[in-house]
Amino acid sequence: MKTPLYLGPREKTVEESAKPKIAAPPDASQAATGPQGRRSIDRLCIDTIRTLSMDAVQQANSGHPGTPMALAPVIYTLWQRFLRFDPADPTWPDRDRFVLSNGHASMLLYSMLHLAGVTAVDDRGEPTGEAAVTIDDIKHFREIDSKCPGHPEYGLTSGVETTTGPLGQGCATSVGMAMAGRWLAQHFNRPDFVLFDHDVYAFCGDGDMMEGITSEAASLAGHLMLGNLCWIYDSNRITIEGHTDLAFSEDVAARFLAYGWSVHRVGDANDIERMAEAIEIFRRTHKVPTLIVAESHIGYGAPHKHDTSAAHGEPLGEEEIRLAKRNYGWPEDAKFLVPDGVREHFRRGIGRRGHELRKAWLARVEAYRARHPDLAGQLEKMQKCELPDGWDGELPGFAADPKGLASRDSSAKVQNAIAAHFPWLIGGAADLAPSTKTRLTFEAAGDFEADKYGGRNLHFGIREHAMGAIVNGLALSKIRAYDSSFLIFSDYMKPAIRLGALMGLPVVHIFTHDSIGLGQDGPTHQPVEQLISLRAVPGIVTLRPADANEVVEAWRVVIRLKHQPACLVLSRQPLPTFDRKRYASAAGVARGAYVLADAEKGRPAVIMMGTGSEVALCVEVYERLEQEGIAARVVSMPSWELFEQQDRAYRDSVLPPDITARVSIEEGSVIGWDRYVGSTGAMIGMHSFGSSAPIKDLMKKFGFTPEKLLAAAKQQIARAREKAA
Amino acid sequence: MKTPLYLGPREKTVEESAKPKIAAPPDASQAATGPQGRRSIDRLCIDTIRTLSMDAVQQANSGHPGTPMALAPVIYTLWQRFLRFDPADPTWPDRDRFVLSNGHASMLLYSMLHLAGVTAVDDRGEPTGEAAVTIDDIKHFREIDSKCPGHPEYGLTSGVETTTGPLGQGCATSVGMAMAGRWLAQHFNRPDFVLFDHDVYAFCGDGDMMEGITSEAASLAGHLMLGNLCWIYDSNRITIEGHTDLAFSEDVAARFLAYGWSVHRVGDANDIERMAEAIEIFRRTHKVPTLIVAESHIGYGAPHKHDTSAAHGEPLGEEEIRLAKRNYGWPEDAKFLVPDGVREHFRRGIGRRGHELRKAWLARVEAYRARHPDLAGQLEKMQKCELPDGWDGELPGFAADPKGLASRDSSAKVQNAIAAHFPWLIGGAADLAPSTKTRLTFEAAGDFEADKYGGRNLHFGIREHAMGAIVNGLALSKIRAYDSSFLIFSDYMKPAIRLGALMGLPVVHIFTHDSIGLGQDGPTHQPVEQLISLRAVPGIVTLRPADANEVVEAWRVVIRLKHQPACLVLSRQPLPTFDRKRYASAAGVARGAYVLADAEKGRPAVIMMGTGSEVALCVEVYERLEQEGIAARVVSMPSWELFEQQDRAYRDSVLPPDITARVSIEEGSVIGWDRYVGSTGAMIGMHSFGSSAPIKDLMKKFGFTPEKLLAAAKQQIARAREKAA
Structure with missing residues (x-):
């Protein structure tokens, strides 16, 4: 398809007659008596x-x-x-x-x-x-x-x-x-x-x-x-x-x-x-x-x-x-x-x-309602920011799987399952859909192109900043819109993300490749401070789910938002799917943080908390501690904002104030985690830019290993005991 | 000045002969015996x-x-x-x-x-x-x-x-x-x-x-x-x-x-x-x-x-x-x-x-050194990232003044005093120099224009993102470069700021209009989350000075940085100049945080800490508390990063662990302040976007008043006493 360079002022097209005629301008020569005469x-x-x-x-x-x-x-x-x-x-x-x-x-x-x-x-x-x-x-x-x-x-x-x-x-x-x-x-x-x-x-x-x-x-x-x-x-x-x-x-x-x-x-x-x-x-x-x-x-x-x-x-x-x-x-x-x-x-x-x-127009809509009741129903729901019936009817569930799948991949399944029943959910990526996995793959979705404006897959090109503003524009016209890029490139579109938050628009920003875990593309592509920067924007709900079932619940939250943008933060690398029979249900995602795994006997001696890919490390260390007879708790904390909205009783039930042995782990800046680990807790996070290497080497280099977390947890337990003694 | 639209491939100019001739290309027909023959x-x-x-x-x-x-x-x-x-x-x-x-x-x-x-x-x-x-x-x-x-x-x-x-x-x-x-x-x-x-x-x-x-x-x-x-x-x-x-x-x-x-x-x-x-x-x-x-x-x-x-x-x-x-x-x-x-x-x-x-070239430089020793000296210092002699010879000092001046204005004085003795310090703003006050005003400075490339005032136009990358490019050529905009627009240039940090370039970003204190331009222009976003970037030194003398010391820090970008965060509104005879010297800025005002007798019952414009509030409340016979401490904390670099003894001397009655106040997101107020302290900050109104109304609306701070301080004292009892 070629865009002609210049169609010029005299360009006419066959559709011309489709546009209603403009009312004739009022007669400019018709003078009024103004303050200074005619x-x-x-x-x-x-x-x-x-x-x-x-x-x-x-x-x-x-x-x-x-x-x-x-x-x-x-x-x-x-x-x-x-x-x-x-x-x-x-x-x-x-x-x-x-x-x-x-x-x-x-x-x-x-x-x-x-x-x-x-x-x-x-x-x-x-x-x-x-x-x-x-x-x-x-x-x-x-x-x-x-x-x-x-x-x-x-x-x-x-x-x-x-x-x-x-x-x-x-x-x-x-x-x-x-x-x-x-x-x-x-x-x-x-x-x-x-x-x-x-x-x-x-x-x-x-x-x-x-x-x-x-x-x-x-x-x-x-x-x-x-x-x-x-x-x-x-x-x-x-x-x-x-x-x-x-x-x-x-x-x-x-x-x-x-x-x-x-x-x-x-x-x-x-x-x-x-x-x-x-x-x-x-x-x-x-x-x-x-x-x-x-x-x-x-x-x-x-x-x-x-x-x-x-x-x-x-x-x-x-x-x-x-x-x-x-x-x-x-x-x-x-x-x-x-x-x-x-x-x-x-x-x-x-x-x-x-x-x-x-x-x-209103008269046309009346007649339309009779002839096209389904479409008219969609139109009405859209205008009222309501959800289509059955939007969550085919949400998948994910069986326990130690190998698991990347949250970008589980998100793709969930997003497609929702979109199939949500006709006005449309969006795309800044030329990264094959990587962010945000393409709507069912046949009816199609592509939005110059000659096919009904398609639902948008192609923004490598233009993140415009993308962020364009989804705001779509949302202002009552379309549920999403966009997508790597988390690092949220920086390129931040002013538009902020404006969407200020306007209270329910857009969805899907950011994948969410940590040094993306590996060999190196520090230019590895986010460090992006997550905390998004959390700091008033009104945004950020969600960094830990496994496929948390992804399902995260989407449930996201779709129900009416006046807030959401940032869905997803991994490039596979994440194990937790055994939800052994651990708690992922429904806790809606409350921002929840106890995923808890002491089998007695009170936990230590709380390990994290988001996204690091929760699996917490679970692994939890199992080791339990084997050693040490009672521990794992708190999965996909959304700070949702957790802060809970009442004190719930928050204290997840993070009991008397348990001061705490470790947070997140592959990002540690800023802000003090709030949850307290002044004596430990924070494992990024204190520098990342590095280009295979993920295994990076985890070792930057200290995201079970050994490191285990040592921190034990140190916390020892410190708390010492203090209590 | 007009730029011709198209000079085309055959464009020749009189300077042509100035460029050395290119060596003739090696004869392409001269074949080598490669792995597959000739x-x-x-x-x-x-x-x-x-x-x-x-x-x-x-x-x-x-x-x-x-x-x-x-x-x-x-x-x-x-x-x-x-x-x-x-x-x-x-x-x-x-x-x-x-x-x-x-x-x-x-x-x-x-x-x-x-x-x-x-x-x-x-x-x-x-x-x-x-x-x-x-x-x-x-x-x-x-x-x-x-x-x-x-x-x-x-x-x-x-x-x-x-x-x-x-x-x-x-x-x-x-x-x-x-x-x-x-x-x-x-x-x-x-x-x-x-x-x-x-x-x-x-x-x-x-x-x-x-x-x-x-x-x-x-x-x-x-x-x-x-x-x-x-x-x-x-x-x-x-x-x-x-x-x-x-x-x-x-x-x-x-x-x-x-x-x-x-x-x-x-x-x-x-x-x-x-x-x-x-x-x-x-x-x-x-x-x-x-x-x-x-x-x-x-x-x-x-x-x-x-x-x-x-x-x-x-x-x-x-x-x-x-x-x-x-x-x-x-x-x-x-x-x-x-x-x-x-x-x-x-x-x-x-x-x-x-x-x-x-x-x-080396031979030319040798001869040049003999003929133009001063310039040759500059060249050598530049290449080694050294500072010119006497760069700080005319730094101003500011007398106590309850009315004071905006930190953008005091910064203008300091910057000009330095630049006059620092020939390769150049920069400009994204079309905001009259507002950010970053123009070098002495006559020799001049403007950098298409036909006058020796000028030191750059005009980036309304192009913040390119500006951020351009100063990186200047720094890579050993020029000490600064740029400038409103703090809110740091968002527009964030990817370039980050890259400068990753490269370890000593660029200076001057961001004014640093809070809701800018007033009537409203929430689109009032930063809330920008300061914490910059603090979260590895390697950057952010500085938000509290008065004119802190501005002087902040510039001292900034100019001495060799491998880190600095963000200088300045106010639009006037800030009182503290009486440094009564309070501590501003030299403490270099350590990131310092005790500005301390209990006249005994240990302080409460620590109030803040940055920039909010420090004056702390001082005002300090005076009131002292009048009431309550011992208090004010910590001015212009740079978290510099404070974190200090040893534990210094940090504990500023924020003694046993004083848990603490209040932070900053006109920005409270995220991260937990670290300094501890789990029982109070944080006064922004929990929403700002609003368009005169500054006085905004201070009241968002709670940045002496009354609010005083109440928080007293509450903290009561809580700490209760706990001790």
Whole structure:
């Protein structure tokens, strides 16, 4: 399959007629009586966005006024004339998505949400009838518990489609949304029933364009021919350190042509007719994504800060605001002014269009439900974040097996067993599926490709960072999404993982090759600090199962999460499958830690605890101690976070405070284990980078042997006895 | 300044004559008697590289044979005909650099190091006369303590210029090396004394091309017009999941033209004359970097694995190796064969050329020393990683000041005071210098730009990941380099930070805006887990100073590090400058933690410990407790790593085991603080993401107030008394 290099602005395709016609733009010559006499209603709306943004930043004495001033005409044109979005129901599934990747320009979005009259929704996504953003919220921009925080936050402010601020994240997330749009269309649409046909728009700036994650995402979007994706690039030639000449002189348009995008240039961001033309052409372009380069002026209209980096990240100052308002023909002393007619104008534009589109959609869904009840049921469950019936009906169980299998392999079996009954569980790897074993292998799964958008196996290419943001974008469209790489490369995608946690998205990150146990690829590939780094991210549930049956239980936990990302940490090397008749059931995984093997008689003299591949060492040493008549306990501890959620009684039953002889063992940084071994316990872990060698040699070199663990356990017992004596 | 889009292969510049002429290539028609009769010496050398690589991977039963087989002709052409590198002294400062960014192809490099007869160097960089890689080392590829680990490791194997494996890192590091080359030339070269004029070559593959870090680095290299940089892109159209059609169909050449690079295509990687022509043209191109796209066949010559992903990451198998050797006209049963004449051929090529170039260089340096003793002295100190005399001669001291100043501001003063006496301390920020305050402000410092390579202020653009790798590249050329961003964005550059730690490079990462204390930018910008993530990386020294005088001492520590990266973690908000007459000297910073304020009478009833901005809270509560007649101790703990290096006696003197009433306070994840507060202590920290609000509100919301700390301290005292009673 070849992506044509440049399909150009005049590209038309046969599907063109499939897209509904855009409502005619309101007559721009229809003037309204504004504060300074007659002026076009367009200008009035645009300058309202500008002045609200300037005033809010000034009032907060903090924020970024320059970009909202520059892009007000662009957001106005997009929302008022094109966006298929109903302010009365901002989570309607087939709405167009709008992403503000240059999230520091948050006032641009808040102003728009306010003026368009977007309603708030409750936790279930139901409209409450309250305004998402009131003028009072805008007056409390950047204040504590405000609906208008410094950067847009998903879940906090209705109408914010994704949290942005860290540059590039919005762009890459929008690619995930566009992929979701394509997948949803392919999965749900039926003859006469076009349930999904929305577009995804993202605003981005020079910073987005410089970040590597954006390059990754753009390359993939071009490859996948995402004709439903449009980025509008605010080319203002100014960054924080000064003019882009300091560090950024590439030809962005040529770069995007190389990615297979269509590119248009709008020479003046204030030219709303030219912008409308470019967006119109995007809507007629179906086979490639579109980049619109909008040449703009940061701080537009502010006489001293226009085109300077001073307009970027600080209030303009009262006097400069006054002068800018004078330039706009605005009352200089008015603050937070929304002239008469502005809200009404939006109501007649985006409001009416959105309402009609949604009404028609709801009617279509009604008829669809009658004709395709099963699919309609799926759609409903998806939207409510519910699980399909029978998703866990074929979960495997694993018989005891001293040889066992790698947890990446057992996970592959479990994942496939779930996915076969979970139609909207989709995902893939950053070019490592044969190694991470995350491919859905049943025939119906298929591959997601440019011409086959219904496939469930995604191919992200060697682009971990974009992958992490793309699964966020899929999850924001209610798809249950997973991604996969080696644990070491979680570092490459950390900012996206974090953002998913901040948004509370139930994505699944599957990380294999989870320790020095991966062997000969050596220290560049052997994680040491990655596990603790993920554990430290608020909201994430990390799980490092010890054997195949723990993998089953880990997946049970993961699939049930609704508002948290999970990191599933798996081994490359085989792990013995424990005899669950002899030891405890793996169901304890759900509580984060559990007693896997316990003293046969009396109280244990020592507790050995660990995760993943090291639990087998604990069990081996447990057996040796028991043979020597020493009572011991093994605690398998796949998830710190889940364990911390248990009540004190349970935690103390697993780790009784009076048993101070404790050893932890984990092939990673020991940081944090103090919490569980106490100040007198022993920790076996990694204190350096790993090394390239066969696994057997590495275990010896770094001290992950039964002998070492046995010695530590005995030393702990001796110490505890000495203290007690 | 504008970068021309495309200067093309025929670009010539006036500087052309400045570059020394390349030695004529050995006569390719001069045949040698090889194992299969007469064949060209070129083919013989190339097939030796191929077969050594295949044999080593097979023997290790692990590794990546396909790319060495494909690229053997390319590395042969580059090293034998062009590379200005003396195998007898692989750390000669003006050598050309060779980076294998596709580090999994490590056998390609090891074979070359062996055949070219590269010598080992000791810790001081002095040649030992031993071989860097013996045939025996190759036979022990990927074994424990081998000189030939799975991926090339800097410092372990002489001739390896940088550690590679995580894709994209080598490419970005090579940009740092090329920037170093330009800076060194501008700083040291004088009329008649061209001390620095080397080129930097990097091999890269499809994975490198997909990674965002490579895009960032390539964009910056184009911007900076690094005509001394040449990437050779192995376009084999195969990745681990299959054909690049699965995920990668962009026009790479067009993309690089957009970055301002010159691009050449070599249609067949086996065509060494065409490759030589392309490299020759690179050497005549001075104003833009060069990309050579080499179309290759992974697993070249292996009848069943040629052009398949099966050739990428696993041994070919004995039979396939036999068939490949038959294809090459090689003795099928010979293993690790180096035919007669091969080593000699390299000695006559790269060996002789390198020797002559280095000899001439050494003579030039001798004369230079006489004419420019000061510069020659700098050069010598740099090469030995020594510090310039008087670097700390003007370090400021800061008087007590309850209002104080932000540690980013005090750091700016200290950094400038050092830099003024440290000519090869250079660096910059990812477009945040006005916020991180890392600009060198004295006039002589200047900016590093495409036409002014002697400047010391670098502008990385909004490209954190490339920045991290670029400072590694600078450090590998013996420049003391720093970079800078907000602490939250350490996530964006983590893989490069880690690689710097693995290589033991003394780079300085300056991270400001170090907590929720940054205020209104909100949770997307407020670090929570970043500090612990950096602390968990082996080898890094993190420092979070509490006031301006601790900043001075932190810089003292940082500058003296020779083999470790440092992360300097600084505040956005003002921190009071402690009265060092009343409290202890800040010199304790060097020991990681020290008693800042202690009980005036008797033993302290409680220890309060913290880092950075939270130490002032500890001091405030200390004063209140003292007023109430309660003896307390404040431990300032800027660096866990340095504290852990102290002996037990010192550690126990700071945190006496018998004082169990302890509270830690840090505006970050509490993970790891258990170690210092013990199992009964209290930890005040972040248990969630932050929030967008003015700092005062945030301190209250998240509990960083004197009241909260005071209550925790008193509770600890009560608990300890209860227990003692």
